[in-house]
Structure formats: structure tokens, C-alpha cells
Amino acid sequence: NAGVTQTPKFQVLKTGQSMTLQCAQDMNHNSMYWYRQDPGMGLRLIYYSASEGTTDKGEVPNGYNVSRLNKREFSLRLESAAPSQTSVYFCASIDITYEQYFGPGTRLTVT
Amino acid sequence: AQSVTQPDIHITVSEGASLELRCNYSYGATPYLFWYVQSPGQGLQLLLKYFSGDTLVQGIKGFEAEFKRSQSSFNLRKPSVHWSDAAEYFCAVGAMNTNAGKSTFGDGTTLTVKP
Numbered sequence: 475n476a477g478v479t480q481t482p483k484f485q486v487l488k489t490g491q492s493m494t495l496q497c498a499q500d501m502n503h504n505s506m507y508w509y510r511q512d513p514g515m516g517l518r519l520i521y522y523s524a525s526e527g528t529t530d531k532g533e534v535p536n537g538y539n540v541s542r543l544n545k546r547e548f549s550l551r552l553e554s555a556a557p558s559q560t561s562v563y564f565c566a567s568i569d570i571t572y573e574q575y576f577g578p579g580t581r582l583t584v585t
Numbered sequence: 586a587q588s589v590t591q592p593d594i595h596i597t598v599s600e601g602a603s604l605e606l607r608c609n610y611s612y613g614a615t616p617y618l619f620w621y622v623q624s625p626g627q628g629l630q631l632l633l634k635y636f637s638g639d640t641l642v643q644g645i646k647g648f649e650a651e652f653k654r655s656q657s658s659f660n661l662r663k664p665s666v667h668w669s670d671a672a673e674y675f676c677a678v679g680a681m682n683t684n685a686g687k688s689t690f691g692d693g694t695t696l697t698v699k700p
Binding site for chain 1: 594630631
């Protein structure tokens with residue numbers, strides 16, 4: 475039981491490049507989230523998926539897109555990276571008691 | 586809309602001393618309340634949670650928290666801090682009966698433990 479896994483762990487992009495962050499969970503949870511974490515700003519919700527086939531915007535969705543590929547996988551795509559998207563990205567899944575299980579994070583730098 | 590305030594950005598305590606981290610929330614009904622801990626370079630891990638019932642909740646690693654409805658608070662406590670408790674702590678409030686059970690996180694409190 476691996477919990478929530480994320481790839482890659484680190485990534486450096488140039489402005490304008492695109493990339494996809496991958497997330498998978500093996501706990502059969504319906505809901506999955508993408509957050510970004512910046513110093514002094516806590517966790518901000520980018521997008522979430524309440525169930526397979528549905529996605530919704532969170533607090534800071536601009537510049538991002540998501541895909542809920544199946545129940546296990548929820549990917550986050552940056553179509554044209556900007557320096558303001560330099561951050562640590564966390565994926566999480568949530569159980570029926572609303573407890574969130576976090577992945578180890580992806581540290582993204584955009585130059 | 587729900588919100589969470591953690592008034593202390595950074596707290597330093599000596600090893601063996603007691604600890605209290607403050608959390609105040611804003612929510613229109615009975616909330617779900619959580620405390621998470623994040624060690625450097627890691628994801629967040631749940632310490633404890635409150636849904637209903639006994640307002641004093643026990644968690645992992647010797648932590649406890651008390652829900653006080655009259656003060657809209659859910660403060661985290663530990664009687665004796667260990668050096669390994671140095672980390673960042675996040676309080677979160679979850680909305681019942683909402684799509685996907687979204688939670689709102691506070692900005693975090695960084696705990697430093699002095700030897």
C-alpha cells in the first residue's frame with residue numbers, strides 16, 4: 475500500500491515550457507486534490523475532483539489544467555509555465571471521514 | 586465561507602517544555618477540525634481530528650487538541666516537547682456536506698525546539 479505517490483519529485487522548467495505532474499493513490503478514495511504551497515501562505519487549493527470524471531476549480535486555478543484519468547490518477551498540467559508557478563505542489567486524496575492523505579510533493583522551479 | 590487563523594507564525598520552545606499552538610476558525614455550523622504536521626521536505630500527516638462528541642481529542646505522538654465552540658478555537662497541545670517535534674503545523678477546517686469535503690488550511694506555525 476503506497477498511499478499517494480507523485481512524480482516527478484523535482485523539476486526545473488524554463489518560462490513557457492509545459493509539463494504534467496502525475497499523482498496516483500491506491501486507497502480507493504473518491505476525492506483527490508491538487509495544492510500549491512508557498513512560504514508563509516499555507517496550502518492553496520488549485521483544483522479538486524470529487525469523483526472519477528469530475529473536476530472543479532479551487533482557490534488558484536489560473537494557469538493550470540487537470541485530468542482525472544480514472545479513480546486512481548489525477549494529473550496537473552502547466553501549459554505555459556511562469557516564474558509565479560515556482561512552488562511545491564502536493565496531491566492529496568480524501569477518505570470518507572474527510573482525512574486527507576498527502577503525497578511527498580513536487581518541487582518545481584520556473585526560470 | 587470557512588477560514589482558519591493561526592496567529593503564531595513561529596514558536597520556539599525548549600525540549601521538555603509544554604506546547605500550545607493556537608487555531609481559530611470561522612464556520613457557520615459544526616465544523617470538522619484537523620491538525621496536520623509537516624516535517625521538512627515531506628508531505629503533511631494527520632495528527633488528530635475532531636468531528637463531534639468529546640471536545641478533547643487525542644492524537645498521535647502525544648498530541649491533543651481541545652475544541653471550544655464558544656471561542657471558535659481548536660488549540661493543539663503537548664505536555665512535553667521532544668526535539669523531533671520540530672516541524673510546521675497546520676490547522677484545517679472541513680465543511681460537512683459539501684462537494685468533496687474540502688478543507689481550508691491555516692498558514693501554519695513553525696515550531697523550533699531548543700535543546
